[in-house]
Amino acid sequence: MATYKLQINGRTYQTEAEPDTPLLWVLRDNLGLVGTKYGCGISACGACTVHVNGQAIRSCTYPVAAVGTSKVTTIEGLSAKGDHPVQQAWDEVDVAQCGYCQAGQIMTAAAFLKTNPKPSAEEIENAMHGNICRCGAYHRIKEAVKLASTKI
Amino acid sequence: MASTTSRRDFLKMTATVGGGLLLGFHWLEAEAEASVFNAALSGTGAEFNSYLSISSDNVITIFSPNPELGQNIMTSFPMIVAEELEADWTKVKVLQAPLDTKRFERQVTGGSGAVPHSWKRLRTAGATAKQMLVQAAAKRWNVSDTECKAEMGVVTHLASGRKLSYGELAADAAALPAPQDVKLKDRKDFKLIGKIVKNVENHNIHTGKPLYGLDYSKPGMLFAMIQRPLAFGKKLKSVDSTAAKSMPGIVDVVKFKNNVAVVGKSTWQVMKARKALKLEYEDDRAIESSADHDRIFSELMDGDKATVRRKDGDVNAAFQSAAKVIKAEYQCPFLPHNPMEPMNFFAHVREDGVELVGPSQTPGSARAETAKLLGIPEDKITLELTRLGGGFGRRLMTDYVVEAAELSSIIKAPVKVIWSREDDMAGGYYRPAVRYRFEAALDDKGNMIGYKLRGVGINAGNPTRENNFPSGAVDNLLIESVDHRSPISTAPFRAPITNFLAFAEQAFLDEVAQAAGKDPVQFRLDLLQRAKSNPVGAIRYNPDRMIGVINLAAEKSGWGQKKDVAQGFSVYFSHASYVAQVAEVEMKNKKPSVKKIYAATDCGEVINLSGARQQVLGGIVDGLGHAMYSYLTFKDGAAEQNNFHKYRLIRMKEVPEIEAHFVDNGIEPTGLGEPSLPPTGGAVANAIFKATGKRIRNQPFINDEVFKVKSV
Ligand code: FES
Ligand code: FES
Secondary structure, rough: EEEEEEOOOOOEEEEEEEOOOEEHHHHHOOOOOOOOOOOOOOOOOOOEEEOOOEEEEEEEHEEEEOOOOOEOOOOHHHHOOOHHHHHHHHHEEEEEEEOHHHHHHHHHHHHHHHHEEEEEEEEHHHHHHHHHHOOHHHHHHHHHHHHHHHOO | OHOOOOOHHHHHHHHHOOOOOOOOOOOOOOOOOOOOOOOOOOOOOOOOOOOOOEEEOEEEEEEEOOOOOOOOOOHHHHHHHHHOOOOOHEEEEEEEEOOOOOOOOOOOOOOOOOHHHHHHHHHHHHHHHHHHHHHHHHHHHOOOOEEEEEEEEEEEEOOOEEEEEEEHHHHHHHHHHOOOOOOOOOOOOOOOOEEEOOOOOHHHOOOOOOOHHHHOOOOOOOOEEEEEOOOOOEEEEEEEEEEOOOOEEEEEEEEEOOOEEEEEEEEEHHHHHHHHEEEEEEEEOOOOOHHHHHHHHHHHHHOOEEEEEEOOOHHHHHHHHHOOOOOOOEEEEEEEOOOOOOOOOOOOOEOOOEEEEOOOOOOOHHHHHHHHHHHHOOHEEEEEEEOOOOOOOOHHOOOOHHHEEEEEEHOOOOOEEEEEEHEEEEEHOOOOOEEEEEEEEEOOOEEEEEEEEEEEEEEOOOOOOOOOOOOOOOOOEEEEEEEEOOOOOOOOOOOOHHHOOOOHHHHHHHHHHHHHHHHHHHHHHHHHHHHHOOOOOOOOOOHHHHHHHHHHHHHHHHHHHHOOOEEEEEEEEOEEEEEEEEOOOOOEEOOEEEEEEEEEEEEOOOOOOHHHHHHHHHHHHHHHHHHHHOOOEEEEOEOOOOOOOOOOOOOOHHEEEEEEEEOOOOOOOOOOOOOHHHHHHHHHHHHHHHHHOOOOOOOOOHHHEEEEEEEH
16 A cells, blocks of 8 residues: 555545555545546446546556656546536537546547537547447537537 | 325326326325425425426426437437427426336346337326316316416416416425326427437537446445356356465455456456456367358258247148249347446345445346346346446346346445446347248249248347248248257347348348349238238238338338349338338449438327437438448357457448438337348448349458458
């Protein structure tokens, strides 16, 4: 066990974990930030996507020991009121079915739009291709990313 | 008088109105003060006990009793109540109700049956409440209730313009006897039903609120994972848990049945310790591989034992007199359901009762099974429903609930049992694998005079739908099935059976139409005319509704009029609804690529246009993805694919454009969570044939040679 001071959503959290513990489980089990989801545990679905220093990463394979002083943003901290342009677009397009994958989709889209604020349809598809939605909400995810790009 | 209307009378009256539905307000008791605030909203922790309540400050709380797994029931059920209630939708709060069989009926998500089952009840619930609010207002103004109108949560006296809000009237209205035979709205006056209404849980989903079973926790709760046998047909021989037990955070390792549960303080610690278990298994039942299944399919297909499901006329004579006989076999693999949220459930078995929390499509059976296992009465068990991160039929099973309860009873502690993706994919339940043999006899004019189907399944039960189309349209018909009992467990999968039967049948009918020299759409329409005017035997479908969607899909897609794209047609009846689809395929790098799918759906009244479109699109993506890419094979009883790196689910780039159209006929709603899935595989296979001249008869399509062509 080691003690970690983590910068998450603009706050400092102190917690104990074994160094190899994936950030996902530290967020969920230690800190109660359960918006970040477990889907596969092997970086293959995108449900666990969070931002580390603004970059989208798969927290299910990202050991807590690697976080250091990096700034972590989870779905809970993407915006104070849930009104980040991507969250707004997701609501307007009414994307979610079961909703389980959507935190990961939103975090992937938000990081992507920061690097590419006016993407083409093809760029959106490439950026979102790694995130599985078992409910098949892909059309609306695509539409919402497009809409969000007009709000950023 | 008014204040003495007892709760029991109220229930009795509403029962007759709602056919057993416990509508009504949350009348705490007659002496309750004007505020009839819902408990959950006020946070006092009182019980849920009805469909709807109204607070003195106009908040209308509607409880959604059915499990929500993405079919959007938490939005569409309350919409139906609010429509008749004339509520202001912006003031409606929706809450998930716990399992309560005394107050709600059919708290099940499955069979696309929720809206059809509850449509009248929910409308009556809303209309009755509205009528009581109007009466309360009329009484206060000393006017006749026919002079008053309810709209947007306010009752207005039309002549004087006086107004009272529902909140101001709620307590009075409560004391009135519930009226009988309330009038329901004319559909032309609907303000919510049929419109686009956004998911009531959007904000919670978009901000990562704890909604799902896996998110649930409570103080003192332990985490557990269970090592189940790694192959079907094996049983646990021995376990050495010494190393696992000594690992950090591990509280206990317990063995029950064929399971070894590792219990600890966090998910990761449990996951790691589990790898340190030393396990030995031995053969218990047949150990089967996919190669065995292929052999079994062939044997049973040609064997002389089969259950006759339907027999019309004289098939042997028809086939003997036929000018042409068409025969083909189709096969579909096992599939895991793979809801994005893996299985999980929380259980706390105490001396005085049991607490269960989690995602279930059938909370009633989960509780009944738990009661049976623990040997306690059901009323000692509470079951709280979380949102479900998908279900697809997997969560109709109760294994993962009962297992959590069993573990909690052994360790005497509150525990959440979590399945890894690997547990879920390799040790769960599957869509059964099936092989079909179809045979059709044509006379010299190309009329189908004989039709035979034999379905052979692995734990598939009856893999046919013997009273569906084309039964009723063919004079001589034989439908049979054979089932192989296997240790590999199977379960209903979204659109059970029809999710692959429809593909096989609709692709085969395309072959028959081709052999008959007929246009595939006209071929089906001719058969349906026969089924309509002079049906052979009993049929379950309505030929007119099927003709309706066929015509709509043909019209919207410009069927037969496009030169630059290959179109394929399919139509299917399931869950009392009708869906026709046209798929369009283009060649890209010498390989077929699905560009667009048109869907025409007749599900009667559409409740929520946004949710309805989602169900159609989702079902098509589900049907297309699984037909194209997904399969699970077995080697020595063990699944060979256990996570998304080996098992392919459809992703964004593989999804074609989809156009969803609905027949606007105002018929009572029929199912919508499933019916759009079955036709997709057939439409796509038929379009691929048009594009390549090659019939694909096995799923997944991606394993067919048309996709193995080297691109340029
Ligand atoms: S859970 Fe991390 S990518 Fe699937
Ligand atoms: S909305 Fe259910 S998995 Fe994406």
